[in-house]
Amino acid sequence: MQRPDWAPETIDIERPSVARMYDYYLGGSHNFAADRAAAQAMVAAVPDAPLMAQANRAFLRRAVQFLTDAGVRQFLDIGSGIPTVGNVHEIAQRGAPESRVVYVDVDPVAVAHSREILAGNDRAAVVQEDLRHPERILAHPDVRRLLDFDQPVAVMIVAVLHFISDDDRPGRILRTLREALAPGSYLVLSQASDDGRTEEERAEAERVYRRTDNPLWVRNRAELTAFFDGFALVEPGVVWVPEWRPDSPESAEDAERAVFMGGVGRLGG
Template sequence: MKEPSELSGVDVDRPNAARMYDYYLGGSANFEVDRVAAEAGKAAMPDAVTYARSNRAFLGRAVRYLCSVGVDQFLDLGSGIPTVGNVHEIAQEANPRARVAYVDIEPVAVAHGRRLLAGVDGVTTTQADIRDPASVLSAPGVADLLDFDRPVAVLAVAILPFVTDDAEAAALVAAYRQACVPGSYLVISHIAQLAASREQVAEAEQVMARTPTPVVWRSADRIAPLFNGYALVPPGLLPAPQWRPDGPVEAEHIARANAYAGVGLLR
C-alpha cells in the first residue's frame, strides 16, 4: 500500500467506507484514519466484522448461483477494494468467458482493481458514482464490455445503505433495471437491525456520518420494494447467511450478520 503522500487525489484526512470495509475483511488497502474509524465502528457495533464477512460470503454464493443458471455478465456496483473471492474469480472459474464490470467511486479501490486486473480478459474497473446510472452505463468500461441486449446481473451488495433516501434508492435501482432485458438479475444485500440494539444502530450511523458516505439501516419491508419489477428467487429476501447457505448456519450467526439479502429475476 502506498503512503498517503504518494496517492494523488485520495482523501486521507477522512475515513472512507470502502477502505473501512477492506479493513474489516482483513485487507491492507486502508489508512490509519480508516482503521481508527473502523475500530470505532466495531465499538459501536461489535458485529461489524461479521456483517462484512457475511456480505462477502453471500456475494460469492449469489455469483455461483447466477453462473449455474447461465448468467455470464456482471455489473458490480460499489465493488470496493479487491480482495480474495472477487466476482470475476468466481464467475470465470465457472465460465472462463464471463465478463465483469466493476464500478466504484473510491480512487484507492479503483487503483487496486486496475492493478490487480491488468492483463485479465473480460474484466474492467471503472471509477464512477453509482448514483449516476447514465454515466455508469455509458462509461467505456461498462458499455464496451457488457452487452445489455443479453441478460446482465446487477450486483448491489452492501452499497444501497449509502443511498440514504428511500425514493432515491428505488429510482436508482429502477434506472439500472430499465437498462436490462428480461432474464437479467438483481442482487441486493443491505444492513438491517437483527441482533443490533437501537442504541447500537444509532451509534454506528453516527460513526459513518463522520465519513463522506453516511449510511441508513433499513428493515426488510423497506428493502423489499427495491426488488420492484423483479421476481424474488427462492428462498426470497431473508437474513444474508440464510440465502442458499453452503451448510448449516447457527442461529446466532444469522442474527449477528445484521443484513438481509436476496436475488431477483427480471421477467
C-alpha cells in the first residue's frame, strides 16, 4: 500500500501494530490496511473487542479525574498509544491547568502524532521508549524536565501489561517504577483478563496478536492484583474496568464483556 505522509519511513506498514489496532477499535484514522485486517480478525474472534477498547478508555478518563480531584498534578502515561479525544493532559489540565504530563510509547506513529498535538503545550511532552526499560524512561531528559519525583506522580500503565510477558519480568518493571516514586504517588493499571473467557476465545485472540510485534499475555484478577505490590488499592480494588467508580450503575452492567480488569493503587507515607 502507499505510505501516507504522516507515516515515518522507519515503520513497516505491512506489519500490524497494537497501537494502531487500538486506534482502529476506537474509531481513529491513523492505521493501515494490515492493522485493520488484524483488528477485524480480532473482532471476528472476540466480537466485544471495540467495546473493550472503549471501556478501557473510559476507565482511564475516570481514573485521571479521580487523581486530579485527589490533588495529583504530575502524570507519567506509559504505553499511551495514538492520541485520541480524551488524552490524559486534556482531562487533567481541564480541571488543573498546572498539571504536567509525559507520554511514553514505543510506536513511532503514536509518538509523531503526540508531538503534533502537544506542540505549544509546555506542560506536556512525549518520549519514544519501551515499558520494558523503565530505567531509561525515568532517566529521559524530558521526563526529568517536566516531572519532580520528590512530589507525587501518577504512573499510568493502561492496556499495556498484556503485551509484557512473564519473561520480561513485569514485577521487576513495576518495582523499578515504584522505587522512583514519592509517597502519595499512584499507580493505575489495566490489562486484558482471561477470567470468564473460553479457551477457544483466548487461543484465537493470542493467534491474532502473534501477527504483531507484541503477542498477547492475558492474566487473571489475582495476577493483576499482585502487580500492585507496595501500593494500597483504592476502592473498589481490581475489578472489570466498567465497575471502577462508574459514572452510573447502568454503565457497569455486563462489565465482564469489557475483558479488561483494572485498578488504582496509592503509595503510602
